Amino acid sequence: MNESSQRQGSSATSKRKNARRNQQTLLDAAAAVFVTSGVDAPVREIAAKAGVALATFYRHFPNRADLVIAVYRHQVDTCAETGPALLAAGPTPFAALERWVDLFVDFLVTKHGLAAAMQTDSTGFETLHAYFLDRLLPVCTQLLDAAAAAGEIHPGLDAYHLMRGIGNLCIGTESDPRYDARQLIALLLAGLRQPR
Secondary structure: OOHHHHHHHHHHHHHHHHHHHHHHHHHHHHHHHHHHHOOOOOHHHHHHHHOOOHHHHHHHOOOHHHHHHHHHHHHHHHHHHHHHHHHHHOOOHHHHHHHHHHHHHHHHHHHOOHHHHOOOOHHHHHHHHHHHHHHHHHHHHHHHHHHHHOOOEOOOOOHHHHHHHHHHHHOOOOOOOOOOHHHHHHHHHHHHEOOO
16 A cells, blocks of 8 residues: 555544544433424524534534434434443442433423424334334343342332333423423432332
8 A cells, every 4th residue: 555545544534533422412412402302403502502603513414303303313323332331330220220310301392392202203213212112121120130139129120011100100291390300210210219
């Protein structure tokens, strides 16, 4: 390989890394903006938070549905990958479960408005929901099983029921500033504990 080819290969690799970094920055910025402004937030707000030009934004996400889907998948993946890490690093399995539920709630708050943003693509929405369940149910099950094995919570709890209950408690958080879903979720988790 000659020197010119090596420079071109190095330049292409650098551009790909830059593009991935820009996309990651955009996903993180969009997730943060979605929490405060909803999925209909102006693209300019997301690009400004990410520190990129509008052209860069549109190069990665030609339309809003692409962005919403990418944010959703990114957050599902983050939530799924964090569960085992919390379990390995946490002082107790229940502490890991509590921290994971907190992350899960952050995700649920961000995804409000997803259905409206994808109203013309019910197949895509169903695919995302299946992805959500496939990635997060095993993680929640692992956390519940570890906490039960440690004697911290009642055994035999179903991850789907817990996640569904948490999801239902999160409904309405964006429209009622007096409603504190996290307080109720803390009570729900306290109810899982084994008496000492």
